[in-house]
Amino acid sequence: MEGLSKYSDRVLLTREEIDAMVKRLGAEITRDYAGKKLFLICVLKGGFVFMADLVRAIDLPLEVDFIAVSSYGSSTKTSGVVRLLKDIDKPLNDKHVLIVEDIMDSGLTLKYIKSLFEGRSPLSVKIVTAFDKPERRRVDITPDYVGAVIPDEFVVGYGLDYDGKLRNLPELSVLRRDVYEG
Ligand code: IMP
Ligand code: MG
DSSP, X not given: OXXXXXXXXXXXEXXXXXHHHHHHHXXXXXXXXXXXXXXXXXXXXXXXXXXXXXXXXXXXXXXXXXXXXXXXXXXXXXXXXOEEEEOOOSOOTTOEEEEEEEEESSSHHHHHHHHHHHTTOOSEEEEEEEEEOGGGOOSSOXXXXXXXXXXXXXXXXXXXXXXXXXXXXXXEEEOOHHHHHO
């Protein structure tokens, strides 16, 4: 079987629900950043699908860039170690930074990224995450904008991967346990 349906038998959020979620976030960000220099920084790779939708839901002039970090390897549990693989190339001093993340889990990745950017003296640094698993938080960090709070389960699709794959599932789905527990 070549299709993606075998990897999940439970959809958490449909494409339509995600669309409505992104529209709501876009409207909130449009309202909050009116008249400000907005700079969206996407955390690769997981954030790329959300980023592409979100920028088109924001009715303001804005700039984008991308960073890449690694913290997971191929397992479904965090290693707790964050490594910066690709940085941005512009100074941040006259900008309002909004970090765009796919999902917040332990919070370790965002904690690291947020303090990295705060050290470069931008006008502000905030976080928008498509999905949040607050039960799993290990460090004290709260996203400023949240698309949807989800239960403590390993999810795939809408940019989120398992072992580098399944990012192209259009909905957010729970990964079947037998896929990773064998
Ligand atoms: P944190 O540092 O533990 O908050 O992890 C954040 C990163 O872990 C996210 O950017 C994702 O890449 C990855 N991650 C956390 N939970 C999931 C999940 O349920 N599915 C896929 N990736 C996840
Ligand atoms: Mg990932």
